[in-house]
Amino acid sequence: MLYIIGLGLADEQDISVKGLEIVRKADRVYLEAYTAVLLVAREQLEAYYGRSVILADREMVESQSDDILKDADTKDVAFLVxxxxxxxxxxxxxxxxxxxxxxxxxxxxxxxxxxxxAVGATGLSLYTFGQTVSMVFFTETWKPSSFYDRIAENASLGLHTLMLLDIKVKEPDLEALARGKIIYEQPRFMTVAQCASQMLGVxxxxxxxxxxxxxxxxxVARLGSEEQQIxxxxLEELSNADLGKPLHSLVLCGKKMHEMEWEYVRGFAVDPKSFDEVWRKDYSGKQ
Structure with missing residues (x-):
């Protein structure tokens, strides 16, 4: 059997008891390592699980899935996400x-x-979130803005938009690849400030x-961990905010933000006075 096991957001202790029992008995254990990353190293997981863990990068998951699924009809394979x-x-x-x-x-x-x-920790109601949107790293020649259309659709209904920020793990250097060499770039993780700046640019x-x-x-940064920050x-203020280490995400607030949401969120405000002024002018009474 193939077990697809959620690990939670922070560290090795976030796995469920049920998931941990399966991992410890499985014949092989893989860790998907490119759509998201934990805040701890693989070695820390291995020490806690008491098992060796095979890193499954994009190439393995998308092009070599047969290796992951080999004998899974007769053996137990754990795929950690x-x-x-x-x-x-x-x-x-x-x-x-x-x-x-x-x-x-x-x-x-x-x-x-x-x-x-987990984004509910911001105080924004999960019932009033619209479509989730991904934000990629812009380059000098590539600045896709299709995300704006999805945000606009959410905004037309007064809904919040969760922005999932780009991560680059084991990405090939395209210039080196053109010369026939496979060299991987250093891992990069988009910050809240970068996301806000790109949104303002679009x-x-x-x-x-x-x-x-x-x-x-x-x-938000490192949600679920002891170093969680909100x-x-x-957007102008957040384009200059420093939330520290990855992983980051951003929520664009919908105009129908309820008064209870505002009261909770303002506790995280860079400038509570400015936050209140904007909320009363553009958001209050739109429910």
Whole structure:
């Protein structure tokens, strides 16, 4: 059987008791290591689980999945995922391959916390979130702005938008690849400040008032850990915020932010007075 096991968001102790029991008995244990990363090293997981863990990068999961699924119809294979098993479509694809195998490989998922639910720590109601959006690193020649359309759809309903920020783990250097050499770039993790800056840049082009300087937002970092940090303010303020080490995410607040949400979120404000002024002017009474 293939077990797809959620690890939660922070460290080796976030795994469920049920998940830990499966890991300790499995024939092979893989750790998916590119859609998200834990805040601790693989060695720390191995010490806690009492098992060797095989890192599964993008190439292995997408192009060498047969190696992961080998003998899974007769042996137990644990596939560890940061957050919840089905927060990323990659893991749904792996489960589909099991279903389509001849004979089919039985699967079981063990759920855990993910950013999709942990973001409730900001005080924003999970009931009033719209579509989740990904923000990629911009380059000089590539600045995709399709995310803006999804945010605009959420904004039209007054809903909050969770922005999942880009991470680059084991990415090939394209210039080296063009010369026939495989060299990997240093890992990079987008910050709240970078995301806010890119949103402001796209707003200058679109000019629809969706991601303006006074749009209220909440930046989060390392949710679920003892070093968790939450900062609220305008996008302009967050474009200068330093939330420290990865992983970061950002929430753009919807205009129908309830008074209870405002009261909770303002406790994280960079400048509570400024936050209150913007909320009363642009958000209060829009419910």
């Amino acid at each position: 940061v957050g919840d098993p089905f927060s990323a479509t990659t893991h749904t694809d792996l489960a589909l391959r099991c279903r389509q195998n001849d004979p089919p490989i039985p699967t079981r998922s063990i759920p855990n916390a993910s950013i999709l639910t 707003e200058e082009e679109r000019a629809q008032g969706i991601c303006g300087k006074e749009a209220l937002a909440v930046g 900062v609220a303010g305008t």
